[in-house]
Amino acid sequence: MExxxxxxxxxxxxxxxxxxxxxxxxxxxxxxxxxxxxxxxxVLRELDFxxxxxxxxxxxxxxxxxxxxx
Numbered sequence: 001m002e003x004x005x006x007x008x009x010x011x012x013x014x015x016x017x018x019x020x021x022x023x024x025x026x027x028x029x030x031x032x033x034x035x036x037x038x039x040x041x042x043v044l045r046e047l048d049f050x051x052x053x054x055x056x057x058x059x060x061x062x063x064x065x066x067x068x069x070x
Contacts, residue, residue: 005035 008027
């Protein structure tokens with residue numbers, strides 16, 4: 001089954017449901033943007049991270065440590 005995507009009226013309906021009132025001229029742009037975001041997320045979901053630990057495992061340093069001689 002092929003994903004048809006979000007139509008402009010559906011985009012307006014979902015925006016209204018979220019409390020965002022869109023003017024009619026914005027419906028198509030919002031639908032296209034939502035479709036693009038959906039396609040990017042779909043690609044990210046297909047990535048195999050294998051043994052890669054989550055980002056929280058890595059400690060951020062407040063200050064850069066410079067220990068190499070230049």
